[in-house]
Structure formats: structure tokens, C-alpha cells
Amino acid sequence: MPETAAEVRAGFRSGVSGPTSGLAPGFRQANLLVVPADWAYDVLLFTHRNPDPCPVLDVTDTGSRHTPLAHDADLRTDLPLYRVWRDGRLVDEPTDITDVWREDSVTFLTGCSFTFDSALTSAGLPWRYPGRNVAMYVTNRECRPAGRFHGPLVVSMRPVPSALIGTAFRITTLMPTSHGAPIHLGDPGELGIRDLSKPDFGDAADIQPGDLPMFWACGVTLQAAVVASRPPFAITHAPGHMFITDVREPQVAV
Amino acid sequence: MPETAAEVRAGFRSGVSGPTSGLAPGFRQANLLVVPADWAYDVLLFTHRNPDPCPVLDVTDTGSRHTPLAHDADLRTDLPLYRVWRDGRLVDEPTDITDVWREDSVTFLTGCSFTFDSALTSAGLPWRYPGRNVAMYVTNRECRPAGRFHGPLVVSMRPVPSALIGTAFRITTLMPTSHGAPIHLGDPGELGIRDLSKPDFGDAADIQPGDLPMFWACGVTLQAAVVASRPPFAITHAPGHMFITDVREPQVAV
Numbered sequence: 315m316p317e318t319a320a321e322v323r324a325g326f327r328s329g330v331s332g333p334t335s336g337l338a339p340g341f342r343q344a345n346l347l348v349v350p351a352d353w354a355y356d357v358l359l360f361t362h363r364n365p366d367p368c369p370v371l372d373v374t375d376t377g378s379r380h381t382p383l384a385h386d387a388d389l390r391t392d393l394p395l396y397r398v399w400r401d402g403r404l405v406d407e408p409t410d411i412t413d414v415w416r417e418d419s420v421t422f423l424t425g426c427s428f429t430f431d432s433a434l435t436s437a438g439l440p441w442r443y444p445g446r447n448v449a450m451y452v453t454n455r456e457c458r459p460a461g462r463f464h465g466p467l468v469v470s471m472r473p474v475p476s477a478l479i480g481t482a483f484r485i486t487t488l489m490p491t492s493h494g495a496p497i498h499l500g501d502p503g504e505l506g507i508r509d510l511s512k513p514d515f516g517d518a519a520d521i522q523p524g525d526l527p528m529f530w531a532c533g534v535t536l537q538a539a540v541v542a543s544r545p546p547f548a549i550t551h552a553p554g555h556m557f558i559t560d561v562r563e564p565q566v567a568v
Numbered sequence: 569m570p571e572t573a574a575e576v577r578a579g580f581r582s583g584v585s586g587p588t589s590g591l592a593p594g595f596r597q598a599n600l601l602v603v604p605a606d607w608a609y610d611v612l613l614f615t616h617r618n619p620d621p622c623p624v625l626d627v628t629d630t631g632s633r634h635t636p637l638a639h640d641a642d643l644r645t646d647l648p649l650y651r652v653w654r655d656g657r658l659v660d661e662p663t664d665i666t667d668v669w670r671e672d673s674v675t676f677l678t679g680c681s682f683t684f685d686s687a688l689t690s691a692g693l694p695w696r697y698p699g700r701n702v703a704m705y706v707t708n709r710e711c712r713p714a715g716r717f718h719g720p721l722v723v724s725m726r727p728v729p730s731a732l733i734g735t736a737f738r739i740t741t742l743m744p745t746s747h748g749a750p751i752h753l754g755d756p757g758e759l760g761i762r763d764l765s766k767p768d769f770g771d772a773a774d775i776q777p778g779d780l781p782m783f784w785a786c787g788v789t790l791q792a793a794v795v796a797s798r799p800p801f802a803i804t805h806a807p808g809h810m811f812i813t814d815v816r817e818p819q820v821a822v
Contacts, residue, residue: 373613
């Protein structure tokens with residue numbers, strides 16, 4: 315099984331696909347959003363105004379498919395699955411975006427909660443969605459808009475045994491570039507989520523007796539904003555199918 | 569003596585001026601940079617790429633002189649002293665910028681080390697520049713550029729008794745929106761600073777036997793970038809003469 319970020323990316327480049335949760339433990343994972351340069355200021359201001367769902371790790375120079383987060387990577391081929399959007403509508407879900415890449419592209423890479431999953435499991439939190447994608451939900455909370463770019467907050471959810479709630483708070487609070495502390499615990503209704511068994515993205519998790527649902531701001535918020543804001547052209551990763559960087563997440567005892 | 573941020577701002581609005589270090593303890597202070605909207609993307613990307621000197625607290629909508637950081641404030645009148653720049657040259661230093669304000673202005677408010685001064689003094693650190701402005705120096709380190717916006721890193725310096733160095737690290741590490749941990753301790757030559765008694769901005773501090781100079785990234789980095797990058801028009805605060813927000817800095821025991 316591939317272990318390092320570079321090995322996992324090489325697999326994706328050669329056509330392997332699938333969700334990245336649990337892959338290359340200890341390496342920081344990232345959401346991807348590509349927009350035309352004309353939209354880059356609105357998106358960048360949106361990420362500033364909504365740092366919980368959109369902690370920026372890197373913004374490329376216009377047209378560049380490279381990032382200092384992984385020097386040998388090509389952002390057009392090294393993710394397992396992409397989504398191509400036109401006027402806010404999903405038009406394709408390819409494993410390679412070389413043929414739709416534009417020279418006026420600006421790429422945003424933002425932090426992902428998958429980065430803290432290995433810290434949570436090493437602290438004893440049970441894995442409630444083995445072999446599946448994390449559950450994600452569109453909430454009733456609107457993000458602070460920026461120019462033309464706006465949309466609802468999206469969250470990911472992990473069931474946490476009540477005895478481990480403090481541990482999960484402590485670990486994730488110290489990882490602000492991976493969304494940081496949970497934004498909600500308990501009643502999904504307060505976020506406008508009606509049925510935990512029907513996530514808007516990803517797969518439902520197993521909720522065991524004694525578990526409480528814990529919600530973190532989610533990078534898919536940027537995709538929801540693409541749908542709401544309808545830029546003429548955008549590319550994102552497919553939910554749960556992240557860019558794995560070469561940045562090692564520091565491990566600290568908490 | 570005025571105590572709250574609003575009281576101090578009201579004084580500035582009526583013509584009072586002077587450095588803000590030590591004023592309105594516990595309220596977050598901010599650097600100000602106003603640029604034409606055409607330059608806003610480059611500046612915003614520069615702040616993202618240089619988060620230590622430029623931790624963004626707010627970016628206004630184009631033309632707005634208001635910020636959620638202080639609802640009743642007017643950014644054109646409520647700072648003690650401004651600087652007006654044309655093509656990177658300082659052309660005026662007024663206490664009010666109403667008459668030079670442009671409708672295409674975008675204002676950046678970024679964190680300031682003055683915010684942690686009250687935490688440092690309450691932890692027992694001596695105040696080495698009573699009644700004066702903090703010492704600031706242009707370094708030999710270049711910031712990561714963004715489009716047309718580039719320039720050197722500027723630092724502030726505080727002399728710290730060696731027994732209190734750990735305390736100063738602990739306190740400021742936990743305040744990333746006020747520049748966070750020191751970026752250098754000791755030999756000024758490593759930053760290209762030749763003479764601590766001749767700061768580039770502000771006033772020299774008293775260095776006592778047993779003190780070590782401790783350096784933090786400084787918001788004046790944005791002014792140095794204005795000088796280096798020469799936007800056609802810019803307004804900043806005068807060094808040490810900050811915008812005092814209504815945001816209370818949480819106090820924690822460390």
C-alpha cells in the first residue's frame with residue numbers, strides 16, 4: 315500500500331481513483347478550486363471572510379499548475395477525481411483536467427478535515443465510516459459573501475463517543491488550517507439538517523449508541539458557492555477526493 | 569484618561585494625535601492600508617502569502633469607510649495620524665483623510681503587535697520605551713511577492729530580560745492575528761540590522777544589561793511594500809499610530 319503523499323499522487327496520475335480519507339497519514343490534504351482570474355479576487359476575499367470552511371494553504375499564480383505545497387505535482391492530473399462546472403452546473407467528473415485547463419486559471423488550495431483524521435484515530439476515536447467517504451451536509455447558515463461569490467456553509471460530520479468529545483475538541487482546535495474546532499455538537503436541526511442518514515455529499519456514517527454527532531466546517535463550502543454564484547467556469551475536486559500535499563502535519567501530544 | 573476603544577477613537581476624530589501603544593488595553597489594534605480596487609487582489613494575495621507580517625482582520629467592500637471591527641468608526645477620521653502615498657512616495661501626513669478619499673478605495677486592516685503589549689506587561693515584562701513609539705526596522709528578508717506587490721519584511725523589536733524570554737514566546741505564539749511568535753531573537757545582524765539605536769521607524773528602546781532583542785514581524789511591512797511597489801495611490805496609518813478596534817483580545821493564563 316502506498317504510504318507517502320508522492321506515491322499516492324503517482325497512483326492518481328496513472329488513473330487510480332477513490333476517496334482520500336485515511337491515505338498518506340500525517341500529510342496535509344487540500345480542497346481544490348480553479349476559477350478564471352477575473353473571479354479570483356472575489357474568491358480570495360470570500361476565503362478571508364470565511365476562514366473556518368476555507369483556510370487557504372496556497373493560491374497559485376495565474377495559469378500555473380504547480381504549488382509549493384508539492385513541488386513535483388501537477389494540479390491537472392494528481393487528484394483522484396475532479397468536477398468541472400459551467401455557470402454553476404456540474405458538467406463532467408473526470409480523473410484528469412488537462413483538456414479543459416485554461417491559461418487564465420487561478421487555483422485555490424484550502425485545508426481539509428481529513429488532515430486531522432489520523433490524529434483523531436491515534437487518540438482512540440473510532441472510525442465510523444470504514445471504506446466510505448465522510449458525510450457532508452449543506453447547512454442553513456449563509457457564509458459572509460464577497461462580491462459575486464456567496465453560498466451556504468457546508469459541514470462534515472463525525473460521530474464521537476461522548477467520553478471522547480473533549481479529546482476531539484482539543485486536537486482539532488490546534489489545527490486551524492484543517493478547519494479547527496468543531497462548529498457544532500449535537501442536534502443537527504440547529505444547522506437545518508433534517509436527516510443524518512441522507513448526507514448531501516459523501517456517505518452516511520454509523521452512529522453508535524452513546525455517540526454525539528460533531529460537525530466541522532467543510533471545504534466543500536467552496537463548491538456550494540460555485541453552485542450558488544455561477545462563475546462561467548470552475549473546476550473543483552470531487553467531494554472527499556482531495557489533493558494530498560507533501561506538507562507533514564506536526565503531531566503534538568494534547 | 570480614555571479607557572475604551574470608542575473613547576480613544578472619539579479623541580482622534582476631534583484632532584488628538586499620538587502613538588497608540590498602551591492605549592485602550594485589551595482592545596485589538598490594527599494597521600491600515602488603503603489602495604485602489606485595481607490593486608486589491610495583489611495586496612490580498614500578498615497578505616495571504618505573508619501571514620506573519622500581514623494577518624488580515626478585515627477587508628472592506630470597495631468604497632466603504634466602515635468595518636465590522638468597530639461599527640461606529642469612520643476609517644477616514646478615527647486614526648491619530650495617516651500617511652498619503654503617490655507612486656510609492658510619501659506626499660502628506662494628515663490627521664484626517666476625508667479630502668483625499670477615493671470611491672474606488674479598498675481598505676485592509678491587519679493585526680498589530682501593540683495588541684499583545686498589555687499581555688506582555690501584565691506578565692511582568694518591563695516597558696523599555698516609556699512614552700515613545702516601538703522601534704521598527706527594515707530587514708534583509710524579502711516577502712513572498714504577489715503580482716505587482718512586493719517588498720522587504722519589517723520587524724518591531726522589544727528588549728526582553730533573558731529570564732522572561734519563554735514567557736514572551738508563550739504569550740505571543742497564542743496570538744497569531746497579532747503577528748504571533750517572534751521571528752528572531754538575538755543578533756540583529758542576521759536580519760541585516762546594523763544599529764539598533766537607529767530604527768527605520770519609531771524610536772529606539774532602552775536595552776538594559778541582561779536584555780535580549782526580540783523581533784516580531786511588523787505590519788509596517790505593508791508600507792515598505794507600498795514604497796517598493798509604487799501603486800499610483802495609497803493611504804496608510806503613520807507607523808505606531810494604529811486603528812483601535814472594538815474587538816476585545818481574549819486574555820488567557822499561559
